Amino acid sequence: MALDDLVTDGVRADSVPNDLEAFWMPFTSNRSFKKRPRLVSRAKDMHYYTPEGRPILDGCAGLWCVNPGHNREPIVEAIRAGAAEMDFGPTFQYGHPSAFRLATKIADLAPGDLDHVFFCNSGSEAVDTALKIALAYQQTIGQGTRTRLIGRERGYHGVGFGGISVGGMVANRRTFGTMLAGVDHLRTTYDRENQAFSKGEPEYGAHFADELERIVGLHDASTIAAVIVEPMGGSTGVLPAPKGYLKRLREICDKYGILLIFDEVITGYGRLGYAFAAERYGVIPDMICFAKGITAGAVPMGGVIARKPIHDAFMKGPEHMVELFHGYTYSAHPLACAAGLATLDLYAKENTFTHALALEPFFADAVMSLKDKPGVLDIRTVGITGAVDLAPRAGSPGLRGYEALEKAFHEEGFMMRIAGDTLVITPPLIISKDQVGELVEKLGRVIEKTA
Numbered sequence: 040m041a042l043d044d045l046v047t048d049g050v051r052a053d054s055v056p057n058d059l060e061a062f063w064m065p066f067t068s069n070r071s072f073k074k075r076p077r078l079v080s081r082a083k084d085m086h087y088y089t090p091e092g093r094p095i096l097d098g099c100a101g102l103w104c105v106n107p108g109h110n111r112e113p114i115v116e117a118i119r120a121g122a123a124e125m126d127f128g129p130t131f132q133y134g135h136p137s138a139f140r141l142a143t144k145i146a147d148l149a150p151g152d153l154d155h156v157f158f159c160n161s162g163s164e165a166v167d168t169a170l171k172i173a174l175a176y177q178q179t180i181g182q183g184t185r186t187r188l189i190g191r192e193r194g195y196h197g198v199g200f201g202g203i204s205v206g207g208m209v210a211n212r213r214t215f216g217t218m219l220a221g222v223d224h225l226r227t228t229y230d231r232e233n234q235a236f237s238k239g240e241p242e243y244g245a246h247f248a249d250e251l252e253r254i255v256g257l258h259d260a261s262t263i264a265a266v267i268v269e270p271m272g273g274s275t276g277v278l279p280a281p282k283g284y285l286k287r288l289r290e291i292c293d294k295y296g297i298l299l300i301f302d303e304v305i306t307g308y309g310r311l312g313y314a315f316a317a318e319r320y321g322v323i324p325d326m327i328c329f330a331k332g333i334t335a336g337a338v339p340m341g342g343v344i345a346r347k348p349i350h351d352a353f354m355k356g357p358e359h360m361v362e363l364f365h366g367y368t369y370s371a372h373p374l375a376c377a378a379g380l381a382t383l384d385l386y387a388k389e390n391t392f393t394h395a396l397a398l399e400p401f402f403a404d405a406v407m408s409l410k411d412k413p414g415v416l417d418i419r420t421v422g423i424t425g426a427v428d429l430a431p432r433a434g435s436p437g438l439r440g441y442e443a444l445e446k447a448f449h450e451e452g453f454m455m456r457i458a459g460d461t462l463v464i465t466p467p468l469i470i471s472k473d474q475v476g477e478l479v480e481k482l483g484r485v486i487e488k489t490a
């Protein structure tokens with residue numbers, strides 16, 4: 040029977056699960072969700088649709104990944120054609136054309152001599168890959184004592200053991216044992232007292248980069264391999280780098296021979312109005328981690344872009360030998376490459392990044408207009424991303440945020456992210472001014488309803 044024959048009252052019978060129990064949902068309050076599920080079964084452009092067909096305005100680009108909007112025809116078609124052409128192609132000792140094509144395009148988009156791409160399947164794998172390349176690189180150039188990795192408080196670098204070790208979100212770390220040894224953390228760049236209600240990069244806080252000097256003073260530079268930071272802390276509630284902070288970090292890394300890694304899993308592919316935040320800030324890191332926006336979320340893909348000298352340092356020894364003992368079965372999966380190529384073409388054709396940059400002031404003003412809503416403690420915006428910190432309910436941190444999430448979906452028909460009591464909107468970059476207005480109005484009502 041054709042699926043469409045199963046439609047009754049506009050609801051496709053196969054789109055409503057009859058048992059929610061077996062799926063242990065990631066980063067989800069499973070019990071609350073299963074009491075009152077937030078299900079979506081279809082998507083197009085700026086909207087999801089519930090199984091009953093109710094439109095849900097996408098205020099979070101799926102999960103910070105659907106930058107060009109949902110189910111865009113060129114991407115759907117490329118995946119369809121790719122699947123028909125070749126299901127899987129190994130990239131250990133063999134290759135397929137679209138992997139090389141995509142790597143070249145990514146390298147062309149990246150600034151400076153960031154021109155070699157190592158593929159994996161997620162942001163978490165991208166982070167672990169970059170950390171491993173950093174350690175192996177230091178050993179390759181005769182700096183084998185450099186084994187220490189430096190992250191930052193409130194950083195999010197995915198959920199692998201490398202990522203949670205350098206990450207700085209307490210809940211993601213405290214139940215998982217000792218993690219990697221030899222890791223230290225910079226302090227967070229967030230200081231509400233001096234930065235509240237900043238649009239874009241806060242004026243205050245470049246000096247937080249000097250913390251790296253303190254860490255070097257404690258451990259000695261000869262023990263430190265790399266520093267990893269997000270140019271804008273995303274998952275912790277949108278923390279843009281203070282003006283000048285990343286430049287200063289670069290200078291200190293250069294002074295001590297420490298590699299600098301930007302985790303651009305969120306900021307890559309237009310979120311801050313550029314292909315990479317590195318460009319926005321005029322700072323070239325030694326490696327960039329990417330994922331999400333590379334395929335618009337349509338097929339999982341992640342990767343690391345490395346500067347030429349890092350890649351080249353490995354290209355020595357007998358030519359028949361593997362140079363880097365690392366990789367994933369699905370590195371550069373043909374379907375992901377097809378989706379990636381089509382996504383990059385779409386960004387170029389529609390000038391998606393320029394559109395985002397041009398929209399940023401309007402978006403920032405709109406989100407900032409929520410300043411006087413009840414219980415708003417701070418608002419931050421950068422690129423097409425905004426966060427509103429709400430005063431928590433006494434004794435129940437996160438409860439107001441969760442109630443806001445529920446009301447947004449069930450009563451206002453929109454999706455957002457929450458980080459505790461911080462509400463985050465980060466919509467697809469194709470959002471129009473009218474839709475920004477609609478999203479912010481809905482968000483305002485949710486803040487009032489949960490006051």
Ligand SMILES: Cc1ncc(COP(=O)(O)O)c(C=O)c1O
Pocket residue numbers: 103160161162163164166195196197198269273274302303304305330331
């Ligand atoms: C900055 C950053 N790094 C890494 C990750 C992990 O990506 P993934 O969930 O694809 O493993 C994320 C996910 O949100 C992220 O925001």
